[in-house]
Amino acid sequence: MPVQFEQFDKVMSVTETDSPLRMLIVEDSEDDAMLLLRELRKGGIDPYSEMVDSEDRLRRSLREGKWDILITDHNMPGFSSFRVLELAKQYSADLPVIIVSGTIGEGVAVTAMKAGAQDYIMKDNLSRLIPAINREVREGTVRKAKRVAETTLEYMAFHDSLTGLVNRREFERRLKMALDDTHHRGGQHVLLYLDLDQFKIVNDTCGHIAGDHLLKQLATVLSKHIRSNDTLARLGGDEFGILLHGCDGFYARKVAKKLCEEVREFRFVWQKKPFAITLSIGMVLISNEYAKAKASELLSHADLACYAAKDRGRDNVQLYQSSDQDMQQRRNDMHWTSRIQQALENDNFCLWKQDIVALQPEAADGYRTEFLVRLQEENEIIPPGAFIPAAERFGLMTKIDRKVIEMAFRYLDRTGLGRERTGTFFVNLSGSSFNDPELFLYISELADRHDLNPERVCFEITETSAIANLDVTQQFISFSKTRGFKFALDDFGAGMSSFSYLKALQVDYLKVDGGFVRNLLTDPIDLGIVDACNRIGHAAGLKTVAEFVETDEIRDRLVELGLDYAQGYGISRPKPLN
Structure with missing residues (x-):
């Protein structure tokens, strides 16, 4: 110095x-x-x-x-x-x-x-x-x-520079001491993991300076309600940890509920604008079950319980229980998160395709296929159903969508299919990608770089995602169609009350939800829904595609109903791109 x-x-x-x-x-x-x-x-x-x-x-x-x-x-x-x-x-x-x-x-x-x-x-x-x-x-x-x-x-080295509280490093050291005490002397301790429910709103609307002031004020509020021998720490961002020494779950829950109550009644005011803040708290009982565990495992379980508290309405306390199915699913999702991020860094995603065939002579105007994403780890090909839920929950779908678009455009450039006079190639987009303000620019620049004809590309969006983000979806579709890109509304019919939204969405294809198509030969209601979707699609001037076509009998019935295209294992099974 x-x-x-x-x-x-x-x-x-x-x-x-x-x-x-x-x-x-x-x-x-x-x-x-x-x-x-x-x-x-x-x-x-x-x-x-x-x-x-x-x-x-x-x-x-x-x-x-x-x-x-x-x-x-x-x-x-x-x-x-x-x-x-x-x-x-x-x-x-x-x-x-x-x-x-x-x-x-x-x-x-x-x-x-x-x-x-x-x-x-x-x-x-x-x-x-x-x-x-x-x-x-x-x-x-x-x-x-x-x-x-x-x-x-x-x-x-041991304290947070903003709040003055113990930092994560020192908190983990004290957690380790509590684990040792439980294992060797039978001590009772409880870990609380606190997350602010409205912190992002304050940061986004008022800036990080306001967010820092909020964190400092809350650190003071929280400090008033724990004993001198307990430990309050800032673990990072808007997350706090409390180690309650020498207490059982009953007392810990009382403390946690009191903290929720105090923060709920606290009003943060910034530039005369008040904000209501609440806490979600995950609780872990430090028992002999964790005898061989590390502090990081305790924190991970407390984090899972905290997210469960958020999922169940926020502003509440949730005890970690290994038998809880939601927590097991979230733990699985968190495991997938690191694998997905590694796959993005190492280019471990690959594309497969599934062909779409014409059911009517007048619809046979070129080759159609849908690009499907897969995760390749060594010699194992992992289907999207295994990792997409985790990617959606932890906000990674936008990155995966960009990777898929990049691989698809590169393939269309390399094969020359993206510059043909006919043909349509379907690329899926998740609902979260519509909130990416730079996605349209990214797609446009990528199309120019690979010298593609945008009319060869059709982006698929699910009906539920489109309706949930209607204004943003409309704007994205409008911008994209000025470049010539096409759009398909996927899983159509799953929300029958949304037929009226077709007038607001400039799509080119309706892909009828496969759940109705699969049973249309045995269930008259499913048959009626498929028929209705087809009629409404044609009335709106759109082409219709039936998904999950698994037998020749279903295909023949779809021809009779007048649907334009079919896709499914009975038509063509997914296969890797050449």
Whole structure:
């Protein structure tokens, strides 16, 4: 920390300072003390001084005053310089001590220096006193600054810089100690994992400065409701952790509910705009079940319980239970999250395709196929049903969509199919991708780079996603169709009340939900729904595609109903791109 010390290097002597030197004199002879002060004044130092002659008075002076230097005699009745050094170290570790004595021998002086004295001077030779004081005051100041810097660095290593709370690293260390206590001594402890439900709203509407103020205020609110031997930590972002020492689940739940209540009643105001904040809390009982666990596993389980609390309405407390199916699913999803991110980094996604065939002669106007994403790990091909739910839950679908678009466009460029006069290639888009403001620009630039005819590409969106984000979907489709891209509404019919939305969506194809197509030969209601979807699609000027066509009999019935295209295992099974 050289910058911090620079200011102290300029203090060449105590005579150059504006404030008087504060000197504590330990001496049982007032005459000797006066001689010492007279010598200092002759050298230009006029200190503020206090003389003490007993251990009790020395303790009080060290405890109550701030001293620049301590001058002590060696031998006093029942009181020696060695005891002075002990007390000085106890009350003020950086205070320099100089022994001024008329009886100290060389051996004793060396021992005193080893015990912490900075220097020793004989009373009959005080010429060295002023240079010694100048030197030790300067070095004492440097020592103090260094110690403060080291203390600050140590504090920063274990505390959050924004809130002053314990940080994640130190919290995990204390969790490990709690685990050891439970395993070896049967101690009872509980972990609470807290997440703010409305933090993103504050950050997005008011900025990160407001978010930081909210976190600092909440740290104060939370601190008021835990015991002094418990640990409150900021784990990162808007997440906090609490380790409740020596308590059972009943008490911990009471504490957690009280925290939810306090935060619910708390009102954060920023620039006269109030915000209501709530907490979702996950709770883990630290028991022998975790005897061989790491702190990270405890935090992971608490995180799962916290997300379960959010899923179940927010502003509540959820205990982690390994038998809970929702938590098992979320744990599986979290496992998939890291695999998906790794697959994106390592280009482990690949494309398959499934052909779509014409059912009517007038519809046979070119080749049609749908691109399907797969995850390839070594020699294993993993279908989308295994990883898509996790990707949707943890916000990774937009990245996967971009990867699929990139691979599809590259394939169409390499094969030349993207520049043919006919043919349609279907590419799926998830609902979350419509919230990506840069997706349209990304698609346009990619199409230009690969010299594609946009009319060869048809983006598929599910009916439920389109309706859930209707305004955003309309805008995206409108922009894309100006470039010539086509659109298909997938899983159509799953929400029959949404037929009216067809007027608002500029799509080219309706893909009838395969759940109705599969049973249309045996279920008259499913048959009626498929027929209705086809009629409404044609009335709107759209082409219709039946999904999940698995037998020739279903295909023949679809021909009779007048659907334009069919897709399914009875038509063509998915296969990898060449």
